Amino acid sequence: MWLPAVIFLGVCMVIALIRVILGPDAPSRVVGVDTINTMVVVSMVLLGAAFEQVIFVDVAIVYALLSFISTLFIAKYLEKGKF
């Protein structure tokens, strides 16, 4: 039930990665990375349900918060040109 959804999300991540590689300017790449981050969090929760390991869901929570912080710092760098 869960593994086909995880494989589908992996295909979506590869398609979004093409945008990260092609992206004409820096904010477009950041948008692609942000999309991939959200999909990684969701697939970690789905894998935690598939293998019945609660630790995967805990890792997903920490990953969501850390990717939020990294997105904020990249946005600050784009805005001012320095940290």
Next chain:
Amino acid sequence: MAVNVITYICIGIGCFFNLLATIGLHRFPDVYTRLHASTKCTTFGAMFLIVAVMIQSASVWAVEGISSPQSVLTLHAFIAMACILLTNPTGSHAIARAAHRSGIKPARAVVDDIEEAEIHD
């Protein structure tokens, strides 16, 4: 049986909206419209996929009783969903503001309200 049907419907909706987000990332012309497509569709799709996990584990929790290990899975999946719902729109707002202040114009736009507001201040 009804729980499985509801779970499959939620997984289908979630996967469909994540696919829409990646298609929108490729079809739209500039940063702001890409952000519009990807952020809203991934937040909605992630919400439905995590709700599917919560429904499935909560049904096992209701059968096995209060001390089931599935209770931890249900509550932690809810916390993960709350984290995504809080952080995803905030991050996209920060990216959009940084893109506008770093000088990127929207494609084919004729009116820029933010720039006019900053001039009048």
